[in-house]
Amino acid sequence: MSNEDTRTGFQWEKLGKVFDPGRTQGRPWLKEFAQAPATLIFDDFVRVYFSCRPSADASGQYVSYSAYVDLDRADLTRVIRVAEQPILPLGDLGTFDEFGTYPVSVIRHEGKVRAYYAGWTRCVSVPFNVAIGCAESADDGMTFQRMGPGPIIPYSLDEPFVMSGPKIRKFQNTWHLFYIAGKSWKMVRGRPEPVYRIRMASSPDGVTWTKLNKDLIETVIEDDEAQASPDVFWADGRYHMFFCYRYSENYRSHENGYRIGYASSDDLRTWTRDDARVGITVSPTGWDSEMVSYPHVFRLDGRVYMAYLGNGVGREGFGLARLTSHASWAA
């Protein structure tokens, strides 16, 4: 691939849908959805965490759990194991994660696996609030224990609610947490919908966080554009972020639904958005024909992959794409 091609964009080969939650058996907590994939790489397999739901309750409300599937490292389209249980029970009465743990992002640390996850509670004037918690695993990521009953990063003056979508990374011994924070609740046809933006915090230990207090990614489609899944990847001397974005209204449709965007940065603080380079969008037909969202980019055996969601924001599972360009990532 020429340098000119690299500047014009990434090229991805879609490998298709890899995991369909509707085909699993004997797991009442895993009936629908496999949302927000995040990977942990083992010698023989790649563990992909995702969030799923049992059937809705009598009043139509869902809870969400997080779990994993293990993919054959030699053939990532082959599922070799599905978690027997959720990786974490729901939180206690009145806690921030009483009604859901979604999504989750994992990192190895001192022989353990640490998970940063969003916890969901239910409110009265708006449907929910979300905060980011932390849990640790001593069994290679099969089960996790909370570090405490409350969230690990606080709400603050200009991050008032809906802190969600954590992505944990460590660069040069500093921990970085990329996440979304709500800006406002917007009434759309009588229903409150959250508007949120991508944010970042840094930490020496993954526990005590200093927020940057700045929206990282400018909006392009409208002022109330919602952005999610800030997945940051270091390659060729720069930071690259794949994320997803959508309109604030009527976003459960092909026209206004999620698409995947791209930005790059030299210092993690200032980002240049350039969605034209992303190189992946909806297919003409099939499982990802209406929307593509929740990208997670990972490197494996000399190749770069993207796990992502298709129609219905992962209602029918997640899929994979493989970067076909081996050229420089630099713009």
Next chain:
Amino acid sequence: MIKTRLGKVFDPTEHTLPQNCKEFAQSPQTLEFDDFTRVYFSTRSLDQGGQTFRSHMAFTDMSKDFSCVLRVSTQPVLPLGSLGSFDEHGIFPMSVIRHENQVWGYTCGWNRRASVSVDTAIGLVVSDDEGTTFRRLGPGPILGPSLNEPFLVGDAFVLKTDGMFHMWYMFGQRWKRETEAATPDRVYKIGHATSMDGIDWVKEDGVQILPDRLGIDECQALPSVIWFGGRYHMVFCYRDVHGFRTDPSKGYRIGYATSTDLVDWTRDDDALGFQTEAETWDAEMQCYPHLTVSAGTPYLLYNGNAFGRYGFGAALLALT
């Protein structure tokens, strides 16, 4: 310790308050002026439907000895928070300090939850007109839940001393039901945080600074601290976890502790010497206490029966 009981000194039903508030003057907290004392309190309006309340801040200016009401606030001190915010459904209480020609208010904002009744967090609001009106620094809280304080962070009381800001506040430990069919009740304790600028706070995160008197489910709230006579004095209120609304033997009482270093506190509720007379305004309950030094004299302000529905009272203290 209590030298003279002054009785009830403010009754909200005798005044016209903004925002259609008629009852409740809860959690009196003072701002001293040269010739009067401004007492902020939380009052309530009825929600649409009339089944639930919203708490709003208001104030009354009183003579320095709390014998006369000079005026009450005629406009909203602070509007409630926007949709989905931590202080959307009420602000109760607010602790005020003077700081660099402004008045800062540390609010306790309330928002309703589905599985439990409510959550709270601490906000910061600023006044440039001597505390007549306040504006938010942002829509979110300055102190909310953390790893070991999972909910119900509120009731901040802030004291500036030796170039440092200290905050004592309430944090929730758990929700529990008295019976399987009962609505959940909350357990909360008093914690401590410090700050260099009054905005960014470092919590002790889950450390309860006062021992329990009623067992591990004792609820402790509304700390208030003054320096007087060579040491720090704290009042707060405490109660049983269940039955506190209807059974006077389980309702709020006022607690008392002292410290010389703001680190170690010695609790001695009996030293306060609180006594009530049967069938008076504060016979069944004493809650939401506040300490202030007015014209050189220490006073205790507090609410009585029914969580302050019909006002607050005062007592003159002899602190040592």
